[in-house]
Amino acid sequence: MQTLLSWSVSGLALALMLAGAGRIAWHAPESPTNDLPKVRGDCQSCHPNEAKDWAESRHAAAWESESFAQTSRSRTLKMCLPCHAPEPILVKGFGEHPALREDERPHGIDCISCHQDANNAYHGTLGTKTDAHATAKNEKFGTVDMCATCHEIFGTVDWYKQSEWGKDPNGCVNCHMPVVERPIAAGDGLPARKARIHKFEGATPEMFQKGVKMSHERRDDYLQIKLESVWVGHTVPTGPEYVVVIVEAQFMDGERLVGKHQTLLADNVAIDGNDTRLKPGERRVIRAPIPDGAKEAIVRVLHKRNRDWSDDKARVLYEAKVAL
Numbered sequence: 001m002q003t004l005l006s007w008s009v010s011g012l013a014l015a016l017m018l019a020g021a022g023r024i025a026w027h028a029p030e031s032p033t034n035d036l037p038k039v040r041g042d043c044q045s046c047h048p049n050e051a052k053d054w055a056e057s058r059h060a061a062a063w064e065s066e067s068f069a070q071t072s073r074s075r076t077l078k079m080c081l082p083c084h085a086p087e088p089i090l091v092k093g094f095g096e097h098p099a100l101r102e103d104e105r106p107h108g109i110d111c112i113s114c115h116q117d118a119n120n121a122y123h124g125t126l127g128t129k130t131d132a133h134a135t136a137k138n139e140k141f142g143t144v145d146m147c148a149t150c151h152e153i154f155g156t157v158d159w160y161k162q163s164e165w166g167k168d169p170n171g172c173v174n175c176h177m178p179v180v181e182r183p184i185a186a187g188d189g190l191p192a193r194k195a196r197i198h199k200f201e202g203a204t205p206e207m208f209q210k211g212v213k214m215s216h217e218r219r220d221d222y223l224q225i226k227l228e229s230v231w232v233g234h235t236v237p238t239g240p241e242y243v244v245v246i247v248e249a250q251f252m253d254g255e256r257l258v259g260k261h262q263t264l265l266a267d268n269v270a271i272d273g274n275d276t277r278l279k280p281g282e283r284r285v286i287r288a289p290i291p292d293g294a295k296e297a298i299v300r301v302l303h304k305r306n307r308d309w310s311d312d313k314a315r316v317l318y319e320a321k322v323a324l
Helices: 040-045 048-055 066-071 111-115 144-154 156-162 171-176 205-211
Strands: 122-124 135-137 179-182 193-196 212-219 222-229 244-253 256-265 283-289 296-304 315-323
Touching (some): 144 171, 212 296, 212 315, 222 296, 256 283
Parallel strands (some): 122 135
Antiparallel strands (some): 212 222, 244 296
16 A cells, blocks of 8 residues: 655654564674764664664654644644654553653654653564663554554544555555665674665655556646546545645646646635545546647646645645647
8 A cells, every 4th residue: 555644743753673583682883873863862873774764754854844833833732742742652552642742852753752661661563682772572563553643633544444455454654664675773793684664755756656646638628637546545635634735737838837727635624614635546537728829738746734835835746748
């Protein structure tokens, strides 16, 4: 399954100990780590790959991002804050709304947020033993129940459970944390093995184009644009109502723009009672009238983390030119 997640709220963080069995003689890496991102607990020293992944993720930016600052009213909306800088979610347990931590909030959702329990043990699916820290085997780690701790609030998990993938307990990570072969930690003699990438990618061009099939052609006096959700287990977009997707057709005569048509995919229930998001498995047809003089159309799909942003701040998920 390929899913898209908006980035206003978040769920998983660094998988420190997802693998291996038996006791490992642990050796801290000898190479310098000043080029690695700093995470709470100094996890990057032994888990550099996961730390680098995390630094590129929306989890790392959960507290500091411009979109969160704006939509949480400069971080004053109390209901929004805990999932963006949580105390370890294992303290309360999966499915319980986490507490907001008091310190180091700019780290957002990091290793400790998801992996550490109240006794400072780090959880993973196998509970690998190590001299570095206490570990615990947790078979619910990386499941939908874990992700739902934060992501259920805006309906993402409910949509997932209604989709064709809804019975897969690991559906979220199978899509947003693909498997890669590499050592789980730095040290002597640790082999490459199957591990999860920790970038938590959501609304990226690669994921959108794998999850939504696009086609377009001229029909009489309009441009027909078809979207089909083929590998997405929730709505497009997903998350809070301020995250939107725009399907756009720009009509050109050479370098001159002669017209533009936009269709908004958004949860507008609180505004006008409509939910225009693309549902799992849905096929949608958009008909954009072709203005006089148009010789070419540029079809784009734009993703905005804040519907009030201008189009030039949107991420382009898809773009194609259509001769008219």
